[in-house]
Amino acid sequence: MFLNxxxxxxxxxxxxxxxxxxxxxxxxxxxxEGKLKIPQYQNGxxxxxxxxVCYVDHSExxxxxxxxxxxDVERPEFYAGFLKSSPKITLYPKPSKQLTRGTAVATGNxxxxxxxxxxxxxxxxxxxxxxxxxxxxxxxxxxxxxFDPATANARTPLPxxxxxxxxxxxxxxxxxxxxxxxxxxxxxxxxxxxxxxxxTTAAGSGNQAISGSGSISCPRCTFQNHPSLASCEMCGASLxxxxxxxxxxxxxxxxAASPGPSLTGPLKDETIQSIKFSFRAGGEKIFxxxxxxxxxxxxxxxxSAPPIPKPRPASGSFEDGYSxxxxxxxxxxxxxxxxxxxxxxxxxxxxRKNNEAMIGSAFEDLEALMTSAKxxxxxxxxxxxxxxxxxxxxxxxxxxxxxxxxxLGLVTTKDMLGSGSESLYVSELSRNLAEWLTDDTRGILxxxxxxxxxxxxxxxxxxxRGGVELVSPADFEKAARMWDKLKLPVRLRQFKxxxxxxxxxxxxxxxxxxxxxxWLKELHSSPTATTALWDVQTFGKGVTAQETAERFGWxxxxxxxxxxxxxxxxxxxxxxxxxxxxxxxNWLVKMPFQSLPT
Amino acid sequence: MTTPALPPGPSxxxxxxxxxxxxxxxxxxxxxxxxxxxxxxxxxxxxxxPSPTTLSSQLSSWSALIQSYCRHHRIxxxxxxxxxxxxxxxxxxxxxxxxxxxxxRVLNWMASAEGGHxxxxxxxxxxxxxxxxxxxxWKRPEEWAAVLEEWVERTAQKGSVVTLYEISESDVTRRExxxxxxxxxxxxxxxxxxxxxxxxxxGGEGSEGVKFF
Numbered sequence: 001m002f003l004n005x006x007x008x009x010x011x012x013x014x015x016x017x018x019x020x021x022x023x024x025x026x027x028x029x030x031x032x033e034g035k036l037k038i039p040q041y042q043n044g045x046x047x048x049x050x051x052x053v054c055y056v057d058h059s060e061x062x063x064x065x066x067x068x069x070x071x072d073v074e075r076p077e078f079y080a081g082f083l084k085s086s087p088k089i090t091l092y093p094k095p096s097k098q099l100t101r102g103t104a105v106a107t108g109n110x111x112x113x114x115x116x117x118x119x120x121x122x123x124x125x126x127x128x129x130x131x132x133x134x135x136x137x138x139x140x141x142x143x144x145x146x147f148d149p150a151t152a153n154a155r156t157p158l159p160x161x162x163x164x165x166x167x168x169x170x171x172x173x174x175x176x177x178x179x180x181x182x183x184x185x186x187x188x189x190x191x192x193x194x195x196x197x198x199x200t201t202a203a204g205s206g207n208q209a210i211s212g213s214g215s216i217s218c219p220r221c222t223f224q225n226h227p228s229l230a231s232c233e234m235c236g237a238s239l240x241x242x243x244x245x246x247x248x249x250x251x252x253x254x255x256a257a258s259p260g261p262s263l264t265g266p267l268k269d270e271t272i273q274s275i276k277f278s279f280r281a282g283g284e285k286i287f288x289x290x291x292x293x294x295x296x297x298x299x300x301x302x303x304s305a306p307p308i309p310k311p312r313p314a315s316g317s318f319e320d321g322y323s324x325x326x327x328x329x330x331x332x333x334x335x336x337x338x339x340x341x342x343x344x345x346x347x348x349x350x351x352r353k354n355n356e357a358m359i360g361s362a363f364e365d366l367e368a369l370m371t372s373a374k375x376x377x378x379x380x381x382x383x384x385x386x387x388x389x390x391x392x393x394x395x396x397x398x399x400x401x402x403x404x405x406x407x408l409g410l411v412t413t414k415d416m417l418g419s420g421s422e423s424l425y426v427s428e429l430s431r432n433l434a435e436w437l438t439d440d441t442r443g444i445l446x447x448x449x450x451x452x453x454x455x456x457x458x459x460x461x462x463x464x465r466g467g468v469e470l471v472s473p474a475d476f477e478k479a480a481r482m483w484d485k486l487k488l489p490v491r492l493r494q495f496k497x498x499x500x501x502x503x504x505x506x507x508x509x510x511x512x513x514x515x516x517x518x519w520l521k522e523l524h525s526s527p528t529a530t531t532a533l534w535d536v537q538t539f540g541k542g543v544t545a546q547e548t549a550e551r552f553g554w555x556x557x558x559x560x561x562x563x564x565x566x567x568x569x570x571x572x573x574x575x576x577x578x579x580x581x582x583x584x585x586n587w588l589v590k591m592p593f594q595s596l597p598t
Numbered sequence: 599m600t601t602p603a604l605p606p607g608p609s610x611x612x613x614x615x616x617x618x619x620x621x622x623x624x625x626x627x628x629x630x631x632x633x634x635x636x637x638x639x640x641x642x643x644x645x646x647x648p649s650p651t652t653l654s655s656q657l658s659s660w661s662a663l664i665q666s667y668c669r670h671h672r673i674x675x676x677x678x679x680x681x682x683x684x685x686x687x688x689x690x691x692x693x694x695x696x697x698x699x700x701x702x703r704v705l706n707w708m709a710s711a712e713g714g715h716x717x718x719x720x721x722x723x724x725x726x727x728x729x730x731x732x733x734x735x736w737k738r739p740e741e742w743a744a745v746l747e748e749w750v751e752r753t754a755q756k757g758s759v760v761t762l763y764e765i766s767e768s769d770v771t772r773r774e775x776x777x778x779x780x781x782x783x784x785x786x787x788x789x790x791x792x793x794x795x796x797x798x799x800x801g802g803e804g805s806e807g808v809k810f811f
Contacts, residue, residue: 534639534692542641573652575642575694584642588652593635593659 002093002272006054006067010438010489011431014047014054014067019299023290024048027424028281031055031066032088034273040064045424046277048290050299053091053277068275070291071300077274078288080228087284089277089291130180132173139163143177178296227288355379427486429471430479433461434488437502445490449553450507451562454480454492454500456555495561496568513566519543519551520572520585542575542582632670632685635663644694646703654712660704661713665736674780675720678702678730705732733783742776742787747796749774750810759807762788 007015016022025048031041040057041064047054053073057064074092081087130143141162160167215224216239218232231238279287338346358375437444437457444460445452454477462470471479480492480502491505523541543551549559563583566572573586637643637659647653667686668676678701681687688695696704708717709732718733737745746765750756753770765771766779776784788808791797801807 534641535636538636539640567647567649567652570649570651573642573647573649573656574645576645577641582641584640586652587637587640588643588647588656588659591637591640592655593637593662 002068002072002275003066004052004069006056006065008056008061008065009431009435011433011435012056012061012486012488013428013431013435014049014052014056014065016049017051020049020051021299022047022049023294024283024287025424025428026279026281026283026287027058027427028279029055030086030278030280032276032278034276041066046279046287048287048294050294050297053291055277069300070295071298073295076288076291076295078227078284081279081284086278086280087282088279089284089288090274091277092274093272130177132168132176134161134164134166134168135172136166137161137164141168143173143180147173147177178298426475426478427482429475430482430486431488433457433476433479434483434486434490436461436464437490438504445502445504447553448555449558451501451503451554451558453555453558454502457502496564497561499557499561501558501561509565509569512562513569513571515552516548516562516566517571517585539587540585542584544580544582548583632667634685634689635659638663638689639692641692641694644689644696644700646700657704657707657713661708661716664704664708664734665716668734669736672778673734674778674783675731675733676705678705678732708734737775739783739787739790742779742783743790743794743796745775746787746791747810749776756810759809761801761805761807765808 009015025045027045029044029046031038031044040060041055043059044055044057044061044064047056051071052067052069054067055065068091072094074094077090077092079088079090130147131140132143133140139161141159144159147158158167158170158173216227216229217224218235218237218239220237221232221235223232223234225233225239229239277284277287358379444457448456458471458473458476461476465471477500480500483490483492489505490502493501493503495501520540520543523543524537524539543563545556545560545563548554548563549556552559554562563572567574567583570589571586572583573588575582575584643656643659647656664676664686668674678698682695682698682701687701705717705719707713709715709719715738716735718735720731720733735741749771762781762784766777766781766784771777776787779787785799785806788797788799791808791810792799795811797808797810799806799808
């Protein structure tokens with residue numbers, strides 16, 4: 001399955017997997033299968049996340065949305081566009097899925113034979129092939145064979161440089177290992193574009209290959225060309241045509257974008273040779289740049305990785321906040337069992353030491369912080385929850401704010417969006433907001449009684465963003481006003497006084513009035529503390545905005561507006577007393593006095 | 599819904615059948631208590647509503663109440679400032695009362711075309727300023743004219759001359775609705791009769807007589 005079903009959130013954005021982060025969004029994107037346009041997938045938004053490339057259709061988002069897992073992507077290819085042909089990014093699926101097809105015939109044999117490659121520099125065994133260059137003396141050292149970039153953290157033992165004896169920075173080795181890994185995978189699995197029955201010299205050295213950074217090396221002179229170039233910058237040899245001949249699926253240069261033929265018949269997953277994203281409104285360069293980075297970073301590998309190898313044997317079975325979510329805690333048999341208070345104290349001590357070491361190493365430099373971001377975020381959240389427990393002042397807003405770290409992955413920021421189009425930013429923000437509001441785990445609207453003023457919402461939203469990428473009030477209002485247009489499940493409502501509030505779409509004025517009246521009906525029979533002067537059985541009781549706010553969980557401003565709305569609709573009437581305005585059932589209309597017998 | 603829940607105590611006495619005729623009908627504290635409608639005990643009734651539809655319903659209720667009250671107590675004109683203290687505008691049982699401004703609004707509404715011209719401000723002297731006194735037409739002058747003609751017909755006084763005093767104050771008219779009628783209003787009503795050609799007024803100031811044909 002190269003194309004996968006895509007789950008959408010309520011706001012019609014892709015629902016992200018755990019630890020998946022949004023990298024880029026671009027609108028006005030169409031999809032091609034090979035050379036053919038895929039009907040009904042011609043105008044939508046492309047979402048690039050750390051794990052997937054998603055297409056969400058503009059008009060039929062629920063039906064026509066697909067996701068491509070980056071782990072299934074063999075390589076991306078960039079086509080810069082020509083005259084009326086839009087720029088495109090082609091994604092080729094991993095060839096393992098295509099072994100039965102003709103493209104793999106050239107290589108012929110099993111997937112794991114590394115004979116296709118033959119670059120002389122690294123040794124034959126893949127695990128030793130990675131080298132890191134010492135930043136001090138620039139000596140090329142081998143990466144240790146047991147080094148796994150996915151699980152490495154600051155405490156992973158690293159051998160010093162063989163020449164000068166200085167320990168390398170962790171991130172340096174991680175980078176080297178990852179780039180070696182991507183090279184290795186690209187070559188161990190037979191890529192569809194390589195090792196064809198070409199007339200070039202040897203199968204090995206002459207290959208045009210995509211290096212880790214995504215550039216194409218010239219088949220003739222091996223110069224590393226930018227992927228968007230059609231011919232070699234140095235010798236002029238054609239880069240794309242060679243690929244074309246063998247693959248028959250690469251983008252044909254100069255092909256017209258829009259009038260191109262469409263795919264007829266249903267899209268069969270097995271036959272997909274490549275999926276092209278056509279960027280009709282720009283944004284392709286940044287998209288490709290970030291796509292390449294995402295392919296290099298391979299965040300999806302981290303998803304299943306065990307979090308931290310514990311440095312000390314005694315700390316092997318911590319049950320604290322951040323290691324609790326590991327699914328396989330390593331049982332350590334030789335750990336001495338200490339029970340009772342001493343055991344608890346010791347565990348606390350070990351945990352603090354562990355935290356200390358982690359924080360110490362994480363803040364050594366920024367890049368190290370990046371590599372262990374996951375652990376640090378978990379730690380920060382744990383600290384903040386402890387701090388809240390201590391001060392006992394955990395209001396809802398601060399609770400929301402403390403969730404911010406995990407919410408960071410969801411936010412849409414301006415630099416995530418292509419072509420700097422203001423409307424895309426606003427519409428994304430609008431979806432983002434709607435999603436955030438309707439998120440049941442946060443229950444923002446529910447806590448506010450289903451209705452919240454726009455100003456309050458703005459404040460809470462910006463707090464939840466944790467002080468980065470704050471949204472300006474103008475953008476916020478624009479985004480809120482787009483809910484109606486985007487058919488999102490929340491709506492912006494303006495009261496008579498001009499107050500803007502946000503509420504669920506299902507919550508109409510009629511429902512509000514009905515619930516108000518039901519409440520007032522209840523008051524008919526309720527025994528009132530003060531002996532009422534009037535006939536409570538008949539007229540019930542008047543309510544103030546304050547009481548209404550308490551009853552329905554609204555803010556007082558909202559309660560006032562809702563009561564006045566009901567009054568406007570004729571359901572309620574008011575009584576101006578010394579203690580302010582009270583609202584009553586409208587007996588003035590329901591029980592008028594007309595008797596004038598003549 | 600017309601007076602659905604009348605208090606059982608004082609029987610609802612129609613004004614014409616008052617068993618104890620009052621000598622001073624303009625005083626509001628007439629013995630048979632007026633049966634107030636239930637809405638009179640509804641606290642918001644004493645706050646004029648901002649919502650237009652509710653307000654118009656409320657004003658017509660007020661108008662009906664004022665007319666019924668005045669008819670019951672034979673009040674032909676209200677002095678606003680004095681009337682505010684009366685039970686009409688002041689419900690002591692629920693300690694709510696209509697403010698002066700709101701009462702004025704109610705009466706203004708009654709005087710308007712929308713309120714059916716059931717009230718009219720009395721302009722005193724040449725200044726023409728509002729003296730805070732107004733007619734309450736639980737019968738308009740035209741209607742009074744009809745009542746008077748009917749009375750003349752019934753008592754066979756056609757062709758004979760009656761004084762205005764006789765009409766409003768004499769014992770003969772004690773059981774009639776127009777007994778105790780304000781002189782000014784009476785002459786206005788008779789003026790309507792004259793215009794219709796049913797009566798003729800003659801005599802000097804203070805001792806006018808009227809002859810019905």
